[in-house]
Amino acid sequence: MDCPYCGYPDSKVIDSRDVNEGIRRRRQCLSCGARFTTYERMQPASLFVVKKDGRREEFSRDKLLIGIRRACEKRPLPTGTVDKVVDDIEAELYHLGKPEIPSAVIGDMVMERLKSLDYIAYIRFASVYRDFADITALKREIDTLVSDETKISHPTSQLPLLPDEELGKVAKVRKRSRK
Numbered sequence: 001m002d003c004p005y006c007g008y009p010d011s012k013v014i015d016s017r018d019v020n021e022g023i024r025r026r027r028q029c030l031s032c033g034a035r036f037t038t039y040e041r042m043q044p045a046s047l048f049v050v051k052k053d054g055r056r057e058e059f060s061r062d063k064l065l066i067g068i069r070r071a072c073e074k075r076p077l078p079t080g081t082v083d084k085v086v087d088d089i090e091a092e093l094y095h096l097g098k099p100e101i102p103s104a105v106i107g108d109m110v111m112e113r114l115k116s117l118d119y120i121a122y123i124r125f126a127s128v129y130r131d132f133a134d135i136t137a138l139k140r141e142i143d144t145l146v147s148d149e150t151k152i153s154h155p156t157s158q159l160p161l162l163p164d165e166e167l168g169k170v171a172k173v174r175k176r177s178r179k
């Protein structure tokens, strides 16, 4: 690693520590004495995704990120949520230790996570990924979500399909129009 300040090719390590499955090294240039940090990370073995039609494609973190980001667009999720979901899935995929993963497995992992985060993002992702044959199939999925919602109170992180205040507004309007 060349010194980023003077370009000298040699440096000494003055500190190193493990961070997030990698090593962080604090280095000092042997020529100008400047200090800089390098990160060393294991290069994971390449992972292939097997698509529905049998084609193989190298796993792309970016593609996964784009798909999830699209589903979460304009949803009130905390900053970094999408990246966290992608990180989790990526880690889980490499952890499986298989050279090939069916795209359906990845899709299910995404759906499972989105379902616990935000129903709208989940339905958006599902409608693309599951390719709902018709509106009835989509409605069935939404009905399942709604009945889940009434069975167990939704987790604190989950946004309701219709916020209570909006339901209140609707009720008020109805009352008023009846007079």
Ligand SMILES: [Zn+2]
Pocket (backbone or CB within 6 Å): 003, 004, 005, 006, 007, 008, 029, 030, 031, 032, 033, 034
């Ligand atoms: Zn230097």
